[in-house]
Amino acid sequence: MSKQxxxxxxxxxxxxxxxxxxxxxxxxxxxxxxxxxxxxVGPDDLSPLFPMSLIQQEVSTExxxxxxxxxxxxxxxxxxAPLYRAHGLEKALDTPAKIFYKYEGVSxxxxxxxxxxxxxxxxxxxxxxxxxxxxxxxxQWGTSxxxxxxLYGLDVEIFQVRVSYDQKPYRRAVMETYGAxxxxxPSNETEYGRKxxxxxxxxxxSLGIAISEAVEIAAQRDDTKYALGSVLNHVLLHQTIIxxxxxxxxxxxxxYPDVVLSCTGGGSNFAGIAFPFMGQALRxxxxxxxxxVEPTACPSLTRGKxxxxxxxxxxxxPITKMHTLGSTFxxxxxxxxxxRYHGMAPLVSHVKExxxxxxxxxxxxxxxxxxxxxxxxxxIVPAPESNHAIKGAIEEALRCKRExxxxxxxxxxxxxxxxxxxxxxxxxxxxxQNEVYAEEAMAEAMAHLPEVPENV
Amino acid sequence: MSKQxxxxxxxxxxxxxxxxxxxxxxxxxxxxxxxxxxxxVGPDDLSPLFPMSLIQQEVSTExxxxxxxxxxxxxxxxxxAPLYRAHGLEKALDTPAKIFYKYEGVSxxxxxxxxxxxxxxxxxxxxxxxxxxxxxxxxQWGTSxxxxxxLYGLDVEIFQVRVSYDQKPYRRAVMETYGAxxxxxPSNETEYGRKxxxxxxxxxxSLGIAISEAVEIAAQRDDTKYALGSVLNHVLLHQTIIxxxxxxxxxxxxxYPDVVLSCTGGGSNFAGIAFPFMGQALRxxxxxxxxxVEPTACPSLTRGKxxxxxxxxxxxxPITKMHTLGSTFxxxxxxxxxxRYHGMAPLVSHVKExxxxxxxxxxxxxxxxxxxxxxxxxxIVPAPESNHAIKGAIEEALRCKRExxxxxxxxxxxxxxxxxxxxxxxxxxxxxQNEVYAEEAMAEAMAHLPEVPENV
Numbered sequence: 001m002s003k004q005x006x007x008x009x010x011x012x013x014x015x016x017x018x019x020x021x022x023x024x025x026x027x028x029x030x031x032x033x034x035x036x037x038x039x040x041v042g043p044d045d046l047s048p049l050f051p052m053s054l055i056q057q058e059v060s061t062e063x064x065x066x067x068x069x070x071x072x073x074x075x076x077x078x079x080x081a082p083l084y085r086a087h088g089l090e091k092a093l094d095t096p097a098k099i100f101y102k103y104e105g106v107s108x109x110x111x112x113x114x115x116x117x118x119x120x121x122x123x124x125x126x127x128x129x130x131x132x133x134x135x136x137x138x139x140q141w142g143t144s145x146x147x148x149x150x151l152y153g154l155d156v157e158i159f160q161v162r163v164s165y166d167q168k169p170y171r172r173a174v175m176e177t178y179g180a181x182x183x184x185x186p187s188n189e190t191e192y193g194r195k196x197x198x199x200x201x202x203x204x205x206s207l208g209i210a211i212s213e214a215v216e217i218a219a220q221r222d223d224t225k226y227a228l229g230s231v232l233n234h235v236l237l238h239q240t241i242i243x244x245x246x247x248x249x250x251x252x253x254x255x256y257p258d259v260v261l262s263c264t265g266g267g268s269n270f271a272g273i274a275f276p277f278m279g280q281a282l283r284x285x286x287x288x289x290x291x292x293v294e295p296t297a298c299p300s301l302t303r304g305k306x307x308x309x310x311x312x313x314x315x316x317x318p319i320t321k322m323h324t325l326g327s328t329f330x331x332x333x334x335x336x337x338x339x340r341y342h343g344m345a346p347l348v349s350h351v352k353e354x355x356x357x358x359x360x361x362x363x364x365x366x367x368x369x370x371x372x373x374x375x376x377x378x379x380i381v382p383a384p385e386s387n388h389a390i391k392g393a394i395e396e397a398l399r400c401k402r403e404x405x406x407x408x409x410x411x412x413x414x415x416x417x418x419x420x421x422x423x424x425x426x427x428x429x430x431x432x433q434n435e436v437y438a439e440e441a442m443a444e445a446m447a448h449l450p451e452v453p454e455n456v
Numbered sequence: 457m458s459k460q461x462x463x464x465x466x467x468x469x470x471x472x473x474x475x476x477x478x479x480x481x482x483x484x485x486x487x488x489x490x491x492x493x494x495x496x497v498g499p500d501d502l503s504p505l506f507p508m509s510l511i512q513q514e515v516s517t518e519x520x521x522x523x524x525x526x527x528x529x530x531x532x533x534x535x536x537a538p539l540y541r542a543h544g545l546e547k548a549l550d551t552p553a554k555i556f557y558k559y560e561g562v563s564x565x566x567x568x569x570x571x572x573x574x575x576x577x578x579x580x581x582x583x584x585x586x587x588x589x590x591x592x593x594x595x596q597w598g599t600s601x602x603x604x605x606x607l608y609g610l611d612v613e614i615f616q617v618r619v620s621y622d623q624k625p626y627r628r629a630v631m632e633t634y635g636a637x638x639x640x641x642p643s644n645e646t647e648y649g650r651k652x653x654x655x656x657x658x659x660x661x662s663l664g665i666a667i668s669e670a671v672e673i674a675a676q677r678d679d680t681k682y683a684l685g686s687v688l689n690h691v692l693l694h695q696t697i698i699x700x701x702x703x704x705x706x707x708x709x710x711x712y713p714d715v716v717l718s719c720t721g722g723g724s725n726f727a728g729i730a731f732p733f734m735g736q737a738l739r740x741x742x743x744x745x746x747x748x749v750e751p752t753a754c755p756s757l758t759r760g761k762x763x764x765x766x767x768x769x770x771x772x773x774p775i776t777k778m779h780t781l782g783s784t785f786x787x788x789x790x791x792x793x794x795x796r797y798h799g800m801a802p803l804v805s806h807v808k809e810x811x812x813x814x815x816x817x818x819x820x821x822x823x824x825x826x827x828x829x830x831x832x833x834x835x836i837v838p839a840p841e842s843n844h845a846i847k848g849a850i851e852e853a854l855r856c857k858r859e860x861x862x863x864x865x866x867x868x869x870x871x872x873x874x875x876x877x878x879x880x881x882x883x884x885x886x887x888x889q890n891e892v893y894a895e896e897a898m899a900e901a902m903a904h905l906p907e908v909p910e911n912v
Contacts, residue, residue, distance in 0.1 A: 006532050011464065076462050077540075077835055084533075088607070106562060108835045110874060150832040151544070170877030177831045177873075177880055375633045376606040379533055379564045417633075418566060418874035421626030424633055 005087065007249040009080035014072050019240040021275045021347065022233065023063035024282040029233075029350050033308060033319040038453055041318050048219045049226040051127035054120065057234035063279075065237065067119070074118050074151060078107045081242070083249035088377035090397070097400035098255060099393055101413045102246045102273060103380065109174075111383060111415030112269045113144035113229055116238035120227045121148035130223040131155040135185065135210030137164055138338035139171035140383070140415060141229030146180035156180040159187065159213045162205035163333065171419055185210040192216055192314040206330040207341050212314025219316070230266025231311065231322075231345045239272025242412060247276055250410065257288045257410035259396050263388035264292040264301060264359070265338050267345030273412040275347075278356055288410075290357040292348065293392035295367070298331040300324060300344045301352060301359035303442065308452040309343060319450055322349040326445025332438045337364075337384025337423055342445065360392060367391045368427040371417070383415035384423050461543065463705040465536035470528050475696040477731045477803065478689070479519035480738040485689075485806050487912060489764060489775040494909055497774050504675045505682040507583035510576065513690040519735075521693065523575070530574050530607060534563045537698070539705035544833035546853070553856035554711060555849060557869045558702045558729060559836065565630075567839060567871030568725045569600035569685055572694035576683045577604035586679040587611040591641065591666030593620055594794035595627035596839070596871060597685030602636035612636035615643065615669045618661035619789070627875055641666040648672055648770040662786040663797055668770025675772070686722025687767065687801045695728025698868060703732055706866065713744045713866035715852050719844035720748040720757060720815070721794050723801030729868040731803075734812055744866075746813040748804065749848035751823070754787040756780060756800045757808060757815035759898065764908040765799060775906055778805040782901025788894045793820075793840030793879055798901065816848060823847045824883040827873070839871035840879050 022029065031040035043055045050058070057065060067075075086099040104112035124132060132154055136142025142158040149156035158180050165172060165184040172182045183189060185205045186196040190213040196203050203209075211228075218226035228235060250256060260277050262270040274290045281287040294301055300323045309324040311317035323344040331340045344352075351357055364384070371387035373394070374380070382390060393411040400407045417424065426432050478485065487496035499511045506514070513521060523531075542555040560568035580588060588610055592598025598614040605612035614636050621628060621640040628638045639645060641661045642652040646669040652659050659665075667684075674682035684691060706712055716733050718726040730746045737743040750757055756779045765780040767773035779800040787796045800808075807813055820840070827843035829850070830836070838846060849867040856863045873880065882888050 006467070008467065011462070108837070108872075147835055151835055169881050173877040173880040173884065174837060174874070176884055177828055177837050177877075179832050372633055376635050379603055379607055381564070381630060381633050416564075416874075418630070418872075419877070421629040421633075421875070424629040425625050428629060428632055 005085040007083040007252045009245060009248055011076050011080065013245070013248055014075055014079050015067065015241045015244040016072070017064035017066055018237045019244060019276050019279055020060055020063055020065055020237055021279050022061045024279045026282070027354060029346060030321040033452060035310065035315055035317065035319055038319070045318070049215065051123050051129060051225060053123040053127065054234050057237055058232060068122060071119050071122050080245050081106050083246055085253065086378055089374055092373060092377045093394060093397050093401065095397040095401040096404065096406040097397040098406065098408045099397055100250065100253065100255070100408070100410045102242055102410070103413045104242060104269065105380065105383070105413065105416035109140065109144040109147050110418060111140045111144065112239060112242060112272060113140050114147060115241055115272065116229065116235045116268065117144040117148035119238050121145070121152045121154055124225050125152045125154060129154065129225045131157065131221070132225055132227045133157045133159070133214040133217045134227045134229065135159045135207060135214045137161045137207045137340050139164060139168060139419065140338060142180070142182070143171065143174045144229065145227055146175040146178035149180060150178040157217065158182050159185040159210040161185055161207060161210050162203065174419070185213050187213060189213070190216045206313060208313030208327055211312035212316050215312060215316045230268040230341070231343065233347055235268050236271035236275065236345055236347055239268045240275050242269065242272035243274060243276035246273060246410065255408050256286055258407040259289045259291060259409045260411070261291045261293055261389055261392040261396065261409070262412040263339060263385050263414065264294045264344065264348065265385060266341045267348035269412050269414040271345060271348055274357065278351065291392055292357060292359040293388040294359060294361050295339050295388060296361045296363045297438065298325065298340050299361045300342065302361045304344065305446055305449065306349060306353055307449050309449050311343060319452065320346045322346045323352065324449070325442050326448060328448065329441055329445035337420060339385050339388065362388060362391045365427065365432050368424065368432060370394050380413065381417040382413055383417045384420050386414045389413065461541040463539040463708045465701060465704055467532050467536065469701070469704055470531055470535050471523065471697045471700040472528070473520035473522055474693045475700060475732050475735060476516055476519055476521055476693055477735050478517045480735045482738070483810060485802060486777040489908060489912060491766065491771055491773065491775055496912065501774070505671065507579050507585060507681060509579045509583065510690050513693055514688060524578060527575050527578050536701050537562050539702055540834070541709065542834055545830055548829060548833045549850065549853050549857065551853040551857040552860065552862040553853040554862065554864045555853055556706065556709065556711070556864070556866045558698055558866070559869045560698060560725065561836065561839070561869065561872035565596065565600040565603050566874060567596045567600065568695060568698060568728060569597050570603060571697055571728065572685065572691045572724065573600040573604035575694050577601070577608045577610055580681050581608045581610060585610065585681045587613065587677070588681055588683045589613045589615070589670040589673045590683045590685065591615045591663060591670045593617045593663045593796050595620060595624060595875065596794060598636070598638070599627065599630045600685065601683055602631040602634035605636060606634040613673065614638050615641040615666040617641055617663060617666050618659065630875070641669050643669060645669070646672045662769060664769030664783055667768035668772050671768060671772045686724040686797070687799065689803055691724050692727035692731065692801055692803055695724045696731050698725065698728035699730060699732030702729060702866065711864050712742055714863040715745045715747060715865050716867070717747045717749055717845055717848040717852065717865070718868040719795060719841050719870065720750045720800065720804065721841060722797045723804035725868050725870040727801060727804055730813065734807065747848055748813060748815040749844040750815060750817050751795050751844060752817045752819045753894065754781065754796050755817040756798065758817045760800070761902055761905065762805060762809055763905050765905050767799065775908065776802045778802045779808065780905070781898050782904060784904065785897055785901035793876060795841050795844065818844060818847045821883065821888050824880070824888060826850050836869065837873040838869055839873045840876050842870045845869065
């Protein structure tokens, strides 16, 4: 058994500012379009859904945005999060590489998601909002917003993808324990849900449909706003405390990464660990390789189009330019865990187009295999999503071995797998397919992207 | 939302010694008897089951027993564990009491159990043991020993109570992820298991039967030893790091407890937080009330006999004097979660008889209710076992409110509930009965305690 090395920060070292990569971009982000007019949206267009403080963060180009003191107080429940040297994994791989990982599973929700759920609940509470609506697929975001809502006394309504609602009652139990209300989506509570059910009463749901339902409710009620757990600029902004803490901890370890990796679904934990390093590089600092790892079953960055598309299936959200598989795309049902969103965060898509990062895709079976190896040598059972980051890091470490290079690898372990053991059971039973692409569904969905005027 | 206060120690403050209460007992512990001769056992009688280093800890009366440096290195994966002031819960209860809790759910296994699994695996590895056998009911101990085994390269075989094996496949998946082998008990792999199955092929199992099976295998094989997750003196010893850390953290908070509480099943997390405070009182220090909280469905301390009894159903283990409901007692099936053992740790039973502590019992529904209140105000979803400690602490806080006393309450939150959400689902569905005692089963089992010579 190898010696574990944990790098721990003082509570005073919880970052006081979020890092906004929009300040350092060589080319600004393409504008967000209104779904009706197809013209750039202004802050007022977004105000039915979000409080003005979050809209300002969404469009800000200030480099540092202050984290409110009461938000930092809540973060102290579990932050600063530890960073580990993966001595056990290095030994198992017999690699000359040094592997480090930042562990976000120490939050009460078991993942990085509360890093944005807490400030979103805080700003909504400050704006006098009474209720938040949201969607959840695998359940990590729903759990986190339910947790944040309970601490701030906000009602939380969660449209949970029907298949997850039925198959993961324990995930729902967590949200209900925090006092949230879960509604299976598609539901009869929204016009869009009723329309979907009229076409197919047995529809198992999708993230895109659940978003449409949550947005519809928020847009209708004055005391209600909408909260999204990834994709948007302000969500990615909130997650940058991951990378900022990791920078301090890498300094403690007297190391700097040659490669930074994380898994990508909507892109928030990836941006969280990567953007602070990317920003330092853009400002003339050292330039690590930045690698996003996604599932082959939902490969927006590696196989999607970079184009304007809707964020939801009901086409109620603004239109953003991103890597997309098409807003009607649903990954195949055999795919366990999260990372099922059809699009990618516009900011991540943008820096990918600018050549500031790379992306790879792996099959779920090989990712579970990596996660099991990690658990046996590092002691932590990872979330299925995080297994993708581990798989990516292992491949880099094996490359280092082949090339005889002692590179330094840093990845984000975004959550623990304690809620997701049913997926591990399926893996052990040989029930998880690996490299199956949903070729037809992807082609069909990508053939129906919205048409956008040429001048934007 | 109230300000959270977390008290964090440096890694150098992980205790260097375990605290052994046997050094401070006013009356020594009654001897352990051999199941064949009914005479006190010597170290050699225990050597088929345990390595000599653990047997020495079992009988030691030294006050401080050094924690090996490599064990402290592994503890650094998650220790020191945080201590919190429960501002949110205090406010919800509107109590003048100050409530603190020590949180052990930060371990990779999600509970306090690795505090003993790691040293047990370490000492067995040092003694050249290749394989450990054990039993598990709710799954917390099996998970922890599987985790420890994976880090030390030991094979781990876990006899899992059949009903839990069938109903909690995700718990099994955690153990298998760590590389352990789970066997539904009663099984065909042992003589005792086959005997039980011959009488009842559909037997759903019990902790007492699973212990018999694990002990039988360990006694037969030279390269195999047995590991127990609670009850024994050395297990309680290992858990005292909980209370020792909590003492330092209470000092940081400039407070000292008037009441110390924890849940009790076999007694290890309770002893872990309580014994260091009890020892300080025995040596002339301040004397907090010490309160054990157990379920009404398995009330060994409040309803059991203080008598010599077997630790297992197959009557292979040594006989110890303890509070027992009888070695054939199985708590009713409606009881969710752990705390299902028929007996109580001999050391806890002994100090209870000496008047050094109190015990109370609560029904499971009221404990879940307490756990949900805690989750909504403190942000952590507790293990069903830990809900008992919370219920006890809430009752003390409400007493303080009635009496207008600003007492300081400290309890141990022994684990998180992420693996146990099925029990929460049952609670929300109104499916958990509250105050049902298994009167007949208790009377029947207690009528068949072993007869012990009068001179011991």
